[in-house]
Amino acid sequence: xxxxxxxxxxxxxxxxxxxxxxxxxxxxxxxxxxxxxxxxxxxxxxxxxxxxxxxxxxxxxxxxxxxxxxxxxxxxxxxxxxxxxxxxxxxxxxxxxxxxxxxxxxxxx
Amino acid sequence: xxxxxxxxxxxxxxxxxxxxxxxxxxxxxxxxxxxxxxxxxxxxxxxxxxxxxxxxxxxxxxxxxxxxxxxxxxxxxxxxxxxxxxxxxxxxxxxxxxxxxxxxxxxxxxxxxxxx
Numbered sequence: 112x113x114x115x116x117x118x119x120x121x122x123x124x125x126x127x128x129x130x131x132x133x134x135x136x137x138x139x140x141x142x143x144x145x146x147x148x149x150x151x152x153x154x155x156x157x158x159x160x161x162x163x164x165x166x167x168x169x170x171x172x173x174x175x176x177x178x179x180x181x182x183x184x185x186x187x188x189x190x191x192x193x194x195x196x197x198x199x200x201x202x203x204x205x206x207x208x209x210x211x212x213x214x215x216x217x218x219x220x
Numbered sequence: 221x222x223x224x225x226x227x228x229x230x231x232x233x234x235x236x237x238x239x240x241x242x243x244x245x246x247x248x249x250x251x252x253x254x255x256x257x258x259x260x261x262x263x264x265x266x267x268x269x270x271x272x273x274x275x276x277x278x279x280x281x282x283x284x285x286x287x288x289x290x291x292x293x294x295x296x297x298x299x300x301x302x303x304x305x306x307x308x309x310x311x312x313x314x315x316x317x318x319x320x321x322x323x324x325x326x327x328x329x330x331x332x333x334x335x336x
Binding site for chain 2: 144151152153154155156159197199201203206207208209210211212213215
């Protein structure tokens, strides 16, 4: 059984700070997705990465996929209160998706 | 893209009763899923809703407890049967569009269930 661990579990920072959250798998990812979920809503897909070593940028968000495809990081530059939410990584394999434990981010104004 | 609606958005139910949650998509999709999310926690896949055949359940979830219907490519229901307080959770449906590495998963807003 694959385990997807995310760290840290909770993160509370001031507006303008930078942060990095991590996703580690006990086995190789088939493909990795990052989502953000705001209270009362479903998760929203941020990015999909499939190639080891891949780096993708989405405005102030930078996603890195480890060379061995067993880990990933999400770096946010100059965090804003609108970045507040639950960040989830997920592995898509055999047409199913299994989610990590999540990182709850709170950005204070 | 896909737009998904769920009904009800929330409900408070008594133990021993059943609740059916509806999921409607604005386009035809092959892959549809049901998840459970306890407040503040991550998502756990319950089952894949297959159109025209029985749902495929993940380990720990059974059809008698969570019967699923998928009568067509735009609609599915999940029933939470014989509820207990441990079933209090957010239930989400999702669909996947695209193929190969160019797929995207879209979620409904969720149904918040409280069992008393």
